[in-house]
Amino acid sequence: MSGTTRAGSYRAVLLLPFALRTFVPALLGRLSYGLLPLSLLFTVQASTGSFTTAGAALAVFGAASLSMPFKARLVDRFSQRRVLPPLAGGAASGLAVLATIGTAASVVLLLAGLTGLLAPPLGPSMRSNWRLLTEGSALKERAYALDAVSEECLFLGGPLIAGTLIGLVSAPAALLTSAAVMLVGTLAMVTSPVTTRTASAPTGVRRRDPWGPLVIPALRRVLFVVTGVASGVSAAYVCVAGVAQQAGHPGSAGYVEAAIALGSVAGGLVWARRTHTRSWTVQLAGLIAVLALGLVTASLVSGLVLLGVVLAVAGAAVSPMFVVAYLAADEVTPPHQRTEASTWINTANNLGAAAGSALAGIVIDQAAPSWGFLSGGVLLAVLAATLAGSGVRQSRDRG
Structure with a gap:
């Protein structure tokens, strides 16, 4: 189907x-x-x-x-x-x-x-x-x-x-x-x-729980995924800067980053042309797999122009990933906590981005930008495989 x-x-x-x-x-x-x-x-x-x-x-x-x-x-x-x-x-x-x-x-x-x-x-x-x-x-x-x-x-x-x-x-x-x-x-x-x-909170629900929607296991799972994706994407940005620096054209990093953003815009526009009926775990698994493939490919290419093309294609999965994450947060949280849950998506993204930047900097100093791309790609591939397996188990349980 x-x-x-x-x-x-x-x-x-x-x-x-x-x-x-x-x-x-x-x-x-x-x-x-x-x-x-x-x-x-x-x-x-x-x-x-x-x-x-x-x-x-x-x-x-x-x-x-x-x-x-x-x-x-x-x-x-x-x-x-x-x-x-x-x-x-x-x-x-x-x-x-x-x-x-x-x-x-x-x-x-x-x-x-x-x-x-x-x-x-x-x-x-x-x-x-x-x-x-x-x-x-x-x-x-x-x-x-x-x-x-x-x-x-x-x-x-x-x-x-x-x-x-x-x-x-x-x-x-x-x-x-x-x-x-x-x-x-x-x-x-x-x-x-x-x-x-x-x-309004449902009758009997504590409205002032200090942890808010974070007590919901499914939301924590979404946030874990977003944090992992943000780490991989942020590592890619740092590695782009490393490649540009090594090529003697540090300013070119801005053009490559703009290509990623344009890919993200195009991906979001195309993604929304369809209403997706598969579970959010399966959708996220597919989108993260695209990002993973892009980062692994980036570790193998040489030249800033080709790198920009590869990452622009991979970037097409970024905006759809956030759309799916926001929809998943809505699905698993009650109405009176959905604005806060949406904000936790952004917070998880910021924390993951900070971690990815720091780790990529270490990898670049100790090895090379290509290893940073590869590390981010492997991280995302593992995350995609885990989500896909989870989606399959959920389908079997419903069956």
């Missing part, structure tokens, strides 16, 4: 009541996170004279963003309209202060940490809105794919916009722009009627 059927169009998704009114402002707010890394890095470097402090400020902001699931829990409980504006206002104010005052490194790091703690969970909130907007239809997977592809485009375009602003105006101007789009996008998004909704 086929594992796919025809899905609705993107036009059908965007024509849903309140869809454009909610999605367009959400994209504007999320653009802030694409602008922020370069803007913050060069603003802090200019004000302190230290790239060490600038890098540390980015790291502190990133570490503070691990609070995102707990902010999402507040959104689930009290609604986006009540929670997101104060967070966006606080975070935008923090970015504005960082952009307008030069101060000691310790104060900069404190401000970066506080700003990260207040950063609003706009991506998970929009996915929560898509769940509400597509309720009663078969369009949720298509909406998630549209969301994932759009987010990929934001993180492609954000650095380009930031770099242009830095070159033509200044780094603080770019950081102020990041603050402005975060605040304006958030405030505009919460004018949508769907942002007033909350999800």
Whole structure:
């Protein structure tokens, strides 16, 4: 039996009541996170004279963003309209202060940490809105794919916009722009009627369990998979930089990374043209196998152009992988915890990416980038095989 059927169009998704009114402002707010890394890095470097402090400020902001699931829990409980504006206002104010005052490194790091703690969970909130907007239809997977592809485009375009602003105006101007789009996008998004909704916990369920949806074994399994995939993909990015450095063209790494992102966008668009009926374990196994094959192949090729082609093809599995992961998280968690569960997907991705980068750096220093690609490919192949075996066992149990 086929594992796919025809899905609705993107036009059908965007024509849903309140869809454009909610999605367009959400994209504007999320653009802030694409602008922020370069803007913050060069603003802090200019004000302190230290790239060490600038890098540390980015790291502190990133570490503070691990609070995102707990902010999402507040959104689930009290609604986006009540929670997101104060967070966006606080975070935008923090970015504005960082952009307008030069101060000691310790104060900069404190401000970066506080700003990260207040950063609003706009991506998970929009996915929560898509769940509400597509309720009663078969369009949720298509909406998630549209969301994932759009987010990929934001993180492609954000650095380009930031770099242009830095070159033509200044780094603080770019950081102020990041603050402005975060605040304006958030405030505009919460004018949508769907942002007033909350999800009630079932009778008898403890709403304030400190571990939230992490107590659900199936969700922990999804998060384990996402962490493993992120480790392999992140290792590939570091290895690309290593190959470019060895070739004497370090700047070319950016073009190869852009090719991966473009492959991801194309893959997400193609994936969402069908509604997939196989279990999420089987879907993830197939997508991870594509990534694994791509990384193993990358370990065998020479030349940056061919490497870019290979990784662009493999990258076609990245956006679909996140779509399936978000759908799986929805499937295994109750409605009142789904925004938080979605945020844990992002957190697992960030943690896996950090681990993969660190391990790839060690492999490159001790051996060569090709061994880093191979190690990431083997990791993903094992993960894909494990998931496929699990999917087969589940099918037998149902039979």
